Amino acid sequence: MSTISDVHSDHEEHHHAPRGLMRWVLTTNHKDIGSMYLWFSFAMFIVGGAMAMIIRAELFQPGLQLVEPNFFNQMTTVHGLIMVFGAVMPAFTGLANWLVPMMIGAPDMALPRMNNWSFWILPFAFSILLASLFMEGGGPNFGWTFYAPLSTKYSPDSTALFVFAIHIMGISSIMGAINVIVTIMNLRAPGMTYMKLPLFVWTWFITAFLLIAVMPVLAGAVTMVLTDKYFGTSFFDAAGGGDPVLFQHIFWFFGHPEVYIMILPSFGIISAIVPAFSRKPLFGYSSMVYATASIAGLSFVVWAHHMFTTGMPVEAELFFMFCTMLISVPTGVKVFNWVATMWKGSLTFETPMLFAIAFIVLFTIGGFSGLMLAITPVDFQYHDTYFVVAHFHYVLVTGAIFSIMAAAYYWLPKWSGRMYDEGLGRLHFWCSLVSVNVLFFPMHFLGLGGMPRRIPDYALQFADVNAIVSIGGFAFGLSQFIFLYLVIKCIRSGEPAPAKPWEGAEGLEWDNLPSPAPYHSFTTPPEIK
């Protein structure tokens, strides 16, 4: 039972990280790579957030105030791309890197060098995407969904760079997902059977499957955009026998599983935190596993609910409407289980728990507005309005991002070996909670009132609500710097954390490893009870 680190290395190298910049560039360590993913994700969160601030500043008052409409379009597009591919997905991959080996009793990820490759592709890919903003004709301005013909006939010349940036991001995601799925299938400690896996590992297992299944479809979609724009094909052009709606089908065949890629790991995080602070085991573990798998399965047969207004045959509309509504069943199981876990528990409300509870409530609001959007005739009214914007920001910001925040607070003591400042954490939580609702809740009303999305100007009757929304947006943006300050303060001068700072926490990472976790997690497999 021994781990061989390298033929040439001395024994010391297992436990002490190399120093200097090259440690990060050349690393094969899952914790280093996880940290890089998390810092990269936060940097992108700030960059994408800055773009959101520009959008909200422009929309603070009606009329064209600050930026050109074309630049506004670039901001909405790149904000979406960065938040999806640069902030949320890398954050989850970072969490998976840090946590999955610790949770299953493995020394590292299964393919450590490929792991580093997956990460280092990302900064380069996003440099290309961001650089395209400064090129002649501007960057991508067709929405993050890059619908044809906006992305084929009417797009800027930099679209080729957008396409190849997406290609290498996809390569990174696929390699990252293969690594996670192989780690989970193959590196579990003896006795760690599938039905003993922590839910975070389970949800990532299924997420990795979704990523491997749909990222190549996105690659296909951008390739067809490329050939339509530059090589004279007509996949999305009716004059050549194609169809612009075909683009939407291919895109959303990727896009709908993609939104579950951005929420399933959240379910795993919440399923770890809620039991810890309720001091009760998770209610309905196996139903959680089956619910996650059902959501993933259903995600492949609901894509056209994004396209109810494209003139599909009514049979198709009905099929996609009913399949979509079915998703609320497994999702409801999950919400029920979290609430049942808290029921009669001895609850305390440290910052991770606050974010987790906010997640449950606010994600459920996003789920309900999703159910409203699933109803075809009603969607005809909501389509392309701020109601949709409100819906997906509730599930992505107060869903995905809040769960990532919860995870960061929950595992920060394990990662850094130090406790964060609980007071600052709560300040961050309450500022975020209030501002995020001021930001997104009124958007429901704007949408129901008919305000279209992706337009830099709006009718006068929306002026007051938009001003309120913008103030909420600025406040939410500023609140995130509390988090940055808190993390830096924690790493530099936090109180030393015990191996298990949370009384009710369970799992190998708390019970079998000290804080901070050693450079290589398990050199000998832990005993699984």
Add this chain to the structure above:
Amino acid sequence: MTQPYDKYYVPAQSIWPIVGAVGLFLIAMGAGFSVQQMGSEQSYGLWVLTCGFVVIITMLFGWFGNVIQESMDGLYSAQMDRSFRQGMSWFIFSEIMFFGAFFGALFYARMIAVPWLGGAGNNEMTGAVLWPEFEAIWPLIQTPGGTTTEAMGWYGLPLLNTVILVISSFTLHFAHVSLEKDKRGPLKLWLAITLVLGFAFLFFQVEEYVHAYQEMGLRLDSGIYGNTFFLLTGFHGLHVTLGAIMLTVMFLRVLKGHFTGKSHFAFMASSWYWHFVDVVWLCLFLFVYVL
């Protein structure tokens, strides 16, 4: 899980991942600039692209060189071997999904887009108002916009290529079986035959493209039929090229005496990949050529 957990090899720091990231960065930038610069005087995009490929090829040699060395030094356990195998299987699954996107486009065009343009379903006015002359038939030899082309038949070269590729899958399987029984002579022979068949396929594929462009007027921009034809067969051709390169490397490694009957992951992965491109071709032959 009763497998022995005796040793787990965590490689020390490696230069190759960052080299690979730089290589992909140069390829993405270079490809983007090259596409933008098509038909213009500038051509630095192609230089960047070439640099990218040089970097990636260097990385592949270095990275695989390290892995082969480690494997021959006996650092890998059965568990590592399983990780590699599973990784390769998932990679092939992602490739299947990539082809799925293009097959999806083909089926959508055939079953939905083209009939609707001809007025099927509740689209009667589309046909009547936009393109009254348009006839919805497949292969779509005349687009609504008026581009005309010819359809590629399935007999002749495509049929020959199908036979070649199917046989090559069998010969590769025989090579694999020989390897597992440690019979080096038949292994070399079968692998060499597979390689000849693979490159013959690529040769005939190029012939077919030349024929399509020069004699049939079937081009990449000949409407949705030409689009799906060239992207599907083109991406398949690229994968055959990649697979043939992989098998060539395997052949050279076999000549150097690498691989044993028990330990030959690289050979198996290349073989899986080859069978995968073969199956894709059978789908292509059926849906692009025959039907």
